[in-house]
Amino acid sequence: MSSKIAKYEGTEITPEDLRRERYLMTTYHTSLSYAWSSGVATGKYLAGLKEGEIWGRRCNGCERTLVPPRMYCEQCFRATSSWVRLEDRGKVVTYSVSYVNSDASRRDQPIIVAVIEIAGGSPMMGILHLLGEVAPEKVRVSMEVEAVWKSQQDREGAITDIVYFRPRRKE
Amino acid sequence: MEKAGRSTIVLLKTGRVEIIGVGYEGFRPVVSDLSTRELMFQAASKAYDDASVNPRRDVGSFICCTEDLWEGWSITDEMVPDQIGAAGRPLCTIPADAVTGLGTAVMHILSGLAEVVVLEAHSKAADVLDKNAVEVMAQEPSLLRPLGATSDTLAGLEMDAFLRTSGFSLKDVNRAVVRGKASALRNPRASYGGKFSEADVESSEILSSPLRVADKAEFAEAGIVLVLASEAWAKKNKRDSVGIDGVAWNSSLPWIEGGEMSVSGYAQRSYSDAVRRAGFKGDLEDFDILELDDTYSYKLLQHLLSLAGTKAAARRILSGKRTALNPSGGSLGVGNLVEASALHRLLECALQLRGEAGSIQVKGAKKALVQSWRGIPTGTGGVAILSR
Ligand SMILES: [Zn+2]
Numbered sequence: 001m002s003s004k005i006a007k008y009e010g011t012e013i014t015p016e017d018l019r020r021e022r023y024l025m026t027t028y029h030t031s032l033s034y035a036w037s038s039g040v041a042t043g044k045y046l047a048g049l050k051e052g053e054i055w056g057r058r059c060n061g062c063e064r065t066l067v068p069p070r071m072y073c074e075q076c077f078r079a080t081s082s083w084v085r086l087e088d089r090g091k092v093v094t095y096s097v098s099y100v101n102s103d104a105s106r107r108d109q110p111i112i113v114a115v116i117e118i119a120g121g122s123p124m125m126g127i128l129h130l131l132g133e134v135a136p137e138k139v140r141v142s143m144e145v146e147a148v149w150k151s152q153q154d155r156e157g158a159i160t161d162i163v164y165f166r167p168r169r170k171e
Numbered sequence: 172m173e174k175a176g177r178s179t180i181v182l183l184k185t186g187r188v189e190i191i192g193v194g195y196e197g198f199r200p201v202v203s204d205l206s207t208r209e210l211m212f213q214a215a216s217k218a219y220d221d222a223s224v225n226p227r228r229d230v231g232s233f234i235c236c237t238e239d240l241w242e243g244w245s246i247t248d249e250m251v252p253d254q255i256g257a258a259g260r261p262l263c264t265i266p267a268d269a270v271t272g273l274g275t276a277v278m279h280i281l282s283g284l285a286e287v288v289v290l291e292a293h294s295k296a297a298d299v300l301d302k303n304a305v306e307v308m309a310q311e312p313s314l315l316r317p318l319g320a321t322s323d324t325l326a327g328l329e330m331d332a333f334l335r336t337s338g339f340s341l342k343d344v345n346r347a348v349v350r351g352k353a354s355a356l357r358n359p360r361a362s363y364g365g366k367f368s369e370a371d372v373e374s375s376e377i378l379s380s381p382l383r384v385a386d387k388a389e390f391a392e393a394g395i396v397l398v399l400a401s402e403a404w405a406k407k408n409k410r411d412s413v414g415i416d417g418v419a420w421n422s423s424l425p426w427i428e429g430g431e432m433s434v435s436g437y438a439q440r441s442y443s444d445a446v447r448r449a450g451f452k453g454d455l456e457d458f459d460i461l462e463l464d465d466t467y468s469y470k471l472l473q474h475l476l477s478l479a480g481t482k483a484a485a486r487r488i489l490s491g492k493r494t495a496l497n498p499s500g501g502s503l504g505v506g507n508l509v510e511a512s513a514l515h516r517l518l519e520c521a522l523q524l525r526g527e528a529g530s531i532q533v534k535g536a537k538k539a540l541v542q543s544w545r546g547i548p549t550g551t552g553g554v555a556i557l558s559r
Binding site for chain 1: 212252304
């Protein structure tokens with residue numbers, strides 16, 4: 001509201017009016033549901049995760065390895081050429097300590113969301129995932145991390161088969 | 172009928188726009204092996220090969236006709252560019268049917284924005300588990316949705332009024348279904364061809380009277396891409412092409428509010444504008460091929476009547492002596508491709524005019540007309556006139 005206008009003409013609808021349904025309210029609930037075909041590339045990627053493996057696709061045109069994999073290279077506009085098994089580790093490219101849930105409510109404990117450049121993929125080929133076993137203030141860009149997998153019987157072919165990435169333990 | 176202004180009309184001031192390439196993939200009830208993106212990539216790759224263009228170099232603008240609720244993905248723009256060669260290049264998605272998309276492409280070319288434009292649309296209808304939920308979201312939320320009527324109910328209401336006011340009978344509707352299914356048997360792109368009798372249609376289960384299951388096109392999946400270029404570009408680069416003589420689109424009030432029952436104003440006005448633009452002096456019967464929207468069987472007759480002007484002219488076209496009506500089998504035979512339905516009709520006409528329609532080829536076809544409709548509960552559609 002403009003600083004020069006303290007009150008507009010007309011009848012104000014207050015939050016109390018809405019709560020008490022003094023006006024006609026239309027509330028509509030829908031149940032939109034989808035089952036997206038994963039396709040060849042994402043299908044193989046998810047099947048790999050179930051086996052505890054991360055797979056990428058190699059483009060013979062630009063010689064990049066794409067992860068998550070795609071059957072086409074968006075730069076060369078050609079079909080990608082071959083599957084490449086990548087390591088289940090990488091390094092942090094960027095991260096954010098998040099205090100909000102996906103419904104915008106506040107979290108007590110933050111999650112650390114990061115883009116992780118997977119070892120064996122091309123530079124800046126990153127996947128989005130969570131970081132764990134590390135305090136927010138200890139996270140650094142370029143930090144080496146490794147995947148922590150769900151147990152084999154709990155894996156279902158989903159991105160959440162990796163629980164999170166944690167700082168790499170040197171062998 | 173409400174008084175409406177001029178349709179959005181594209182003025183072809185500096186020569187025609189040409190279709191220089193077509194590509195498609197899918198055309199099955201369910202394309203389960205490919206993701207939406209992979210389906211689009213396959214269709215685009217074929218179209219670019221057909222047009223002999225490199226999308227990374229030759230294409231100045233990409234247009235994708237898509238609707239977020241059918242994708243299950245908000246702001247779909249983000250998932251479109253990579254797989255059609257548009258990464259880092261000008262692309263827009265428009266939530267409209269492909270005749271409107273074609274008009275947009277024509278404007279991009281004739282305004283000098285681009286010499287070569289790509290037009291894409293696809294259907295992954297089987298990914299949408301509750302299609303009814305999506306369709307009901309198109310209804311006005313305070314006055315229509317609370318009543319619990321589905322799209323099929325609204326279609327049933329319109330069909331009932333159409334049969335009472337147009338002079339067409341249920342027998343005519345039955346024949347429309349039979350001919351669509353029969354034509355589709357010869358079309359390799361059709362998923363729902365079959366030898367149906369009028370009795371089969373008659374005995375089909377009622378959805379919402381008088382609309383029956385057989386009156387409604389079943390869903391199918393496909394990816395379709397057209398490559399368009401200015402006439403000058405096509406000539407200079409020696410591309411074989413099909414010309415776009417005129418394109419127009421229009422909206423009426425939905426029939427529920429507007430009361431248009433026997434004819435559809437959007438189709439009439441789009442037709443008269445497209446014809447004027449094309450400088451076409453003949454009648455509807457002078458087209459060699461008509462691909463008219465038949466998402467519901469009675470809509471084919473309503474659209475035909477709207478364009479033909481009189482019942483007698485519409486009946487002459489239905490007799491099939493001069494003009495081929497929906498030789499592809501239409502949506503009733505090929506399947507409802509949601510936002511790709513209009514692009515499918517354009518594809519069929521482009522193949523026909525190139526003489527590449529195979530077993531459904533209309534001999535000597537030189538002039539074709541496509542008419543589109545955006546579906547219940549809209550009163551929106553367009554017309555495109557193509558020639559060779
Ligand atoms: Zn490449």
